[in-house]
Amino acid sequence: MDEKTKLLEQLRIDRSEGARSPPESRRSAPIWVVYGLLLLIVAGIGAWFFLRPHAPDTPVAASSAADASSAATADSTAAAGPAGSTALDASGYVVAQRQATVSAKAIGRVDELRIEDGQHVKEGEIVARLDDTNTRAALLAAQAQLAQAQASLEAARVAFADQGPIFDRNQKQRAAGVISAQDFDADHANYNAVRSDLNVKQQMVEVARAGVQVAQRNEDDMTVRAPFDGVITVKVAQKGEIVSPMSAGGGFARTGIGTIVDMDSLEVEVDVSENFINRVHPNQAATVRLNAYPDWSIPASVIAIVPTADRSKATVMVRVGFKVKDPRILPEMGARVSFLNDAPAASVKN
DSSP, X not given: OHHHHHHHHHHSOOOSHHHHXXXXXXXHXXXXXHHHHHHHHHHHHHHHHHHSOOOTTOOHHHHHHHHHHHHXXXXXXXXXXXXXXXXXXXXXXXXXXXXXXXXXSSOEEEEEEXXXXXXXXXTTOEEEEEOOHHHHXXXXXXXXXXXXXXXXXXXXXXXXXXXXXXXHHHHHHHHHTOSOHHHHHHHHHHHHHHHHHXXXXXXXXXXXXXXXXXXXXXXXXXXXXXXXXXXXXXXXXXXXXXXXXXXXXSSOSBSOXXXXXXXXXXXXXXXXXXXXXXXXXXXXXXXXXXXXXXXXXXXXXXXXXXXXXXXXXXXXXXXXXXXXXXXXXXXXXXXXXXXXXXXXXXXXXX
């Protein structure tokens, strides 16, 4: 039992203050080793940084300034590059400068519609007819009034022609003293009345003729014609619908028949940043690539620079015209325009 007790005493852990000190010192030794290694690594990096070879007279700040200068030089070179190179790229859309929503000048019901989407029309071609029952009746009434006025005018002319010789004869008789002054004055009054009636009937004929012209215009307005050559892009109305040139307040009347676009007036409108608008000028050569045909380069030129800027976007609108016409170019297509540098001017020798 004594030997076992001695063995147990040897295996017992001493938790007093003096007994704990040696283990803590043993645990802290590896941490100082790690700190020492880190110091050596930092010292090695610092030595390499300060002892590495440098380009002569090239401090870091000067290098940054040189990079900024080279970037500015590259930017200006893009603006003033060789002839035919791209000076600026901008995105925009194909628009038609000549298009119209065709409508009737009066309210009416569509009796006949002669257009479809995509149809080509010529100037003056009939695209629709409205119900002309009322306007045709008004035209017939105006024509009848004109005929009546012309008949009255003819009767007034006959009366004036009959009264003229009588008045001439009475003038001669009055000069010879054959008739009294009272009879002559009565005959003179009749002559003036017939002449005045003739003048009134002539004016009535002019009024009736103007009424016929107005009625004829109203009748013509029932026929809607194409204002120019173009293509129908949108057919709005249908047969039997009511169309009105004014806004439909109740929502049951159409305001137009259809939209006609002149395909020869297609061009591209692009927004160019005002910081680069100095690279664009009228008649400048350009190349257009449609988003639908990215490999197709279409020759173009600058038509005009709209003389105002968009404050919200800080851009200026530029109009670019196509030098070739092609049915693949359609309104509202997305496009990218490359503005080309002009050929340098020839030097003048003194």
